[in-house]
Amino acid sequence: MLPLLHETYRELRPRAPLPEFELQFYPFANINNTIRLTDGRMRLRLSDLLEGAPEPILKAIVHILLAKIYRKPIDTGHTSRYRRYVASREMMQKAQQVRQLRGRKRIESAQGAYYDLDEVFETLNLRFFHGLLGRPVMSWSAERSRRLLGHYDPAHNAIIISKIFDQARVPRLAVEYIVYHEMLHLKHPVKMRGGRRCVHGKEFREDEEAFPYLQEARLFLKTL
Ligand SMILES: [Zn+2]
Structure with a gap:
């Protein structure tokens, strides 16, 4: 994951020094991703629903988060790739919840x-x-x-x-x-x-x- 973080950072900021990265997958109730830069450490928390997502999707969300924090324009290709993936995951998750509930209650x-x-x-x-x-x-x-x-x-x-x-x-x-x-x-x-x-x-x-x-x-x- 680290090379992907560095590469995506470089695309947005070719010459700036690399911050230290920290990445965590986190069980958010809804699909949610956060980024914070404190004392030179870039902390990314991604929804655990994205764990195991294909690399282009992870790259898309890292790009979106980094672009946001540095106020750079967000690449629309990344946005639509990410949204399509999340929409399909959310649908799947919801369908699964409904099945579980129907079975149980x-x-x-x-x-x-x-x-x-x-x-x-x-x-x-x-x-x-x-x-x-x-x-x-x-x-x-x-x-x-x-x-x-x-x-x-x-x-x-x-x-x-x-x-x-x-x-x-x-x-x-x-x-x-x-x-x-x-x-x-x-x-x-x-x-x-x-x-x-x-x-x-x-x-x-x-x-x-x-x-x-x-x-x-x-x-x-x-x-x-
Ligand atoms: Zn109540």
Whole structure:
């Protein structure tokens, strides 16, 4: 991997001294890659989904990261090569998650009779999260549960919403509120505090309070 890093660096900066490189594959929840230059050390963290990727793909992502950090123009060939690869990996990964879930917990679909959870997710993602959250598997539950209205399952990267919300009499803001809550679990992973699992921490609750139709949604939930 080192020759590839050096070669890609040289293409962008032919004469500058080589920094020391450090490369790690890291289990990011979504495909994510980061770069940081501190005290002459260039630290690259690549998603472990790219481990074992063909060399042109690794070269593409290294080029993109280095070009970003040095504010050089990014070669469009590299960008499209990388994007094509990631798209196909993400599709494969998602297909696998769906298969696993179907095998284990009877997953239904994101498209309900009244609401499409994929669409609700993307709308909220743009509105409240700058479109930055990777969409997990979205599904309506098999039963109309009143006890478990929604949950995020990190093991399968899936958000399951109780089918009780998929009715004409349920206002969209109530569906959005439940999905928004589960999306906050993506944004704020469970933390350990003094041996205790902290699921709804301070930042989580602050974000939840920011939901514009919080009062109406909570009032409606009482009627379910
Ligand atoms: Zn919760």
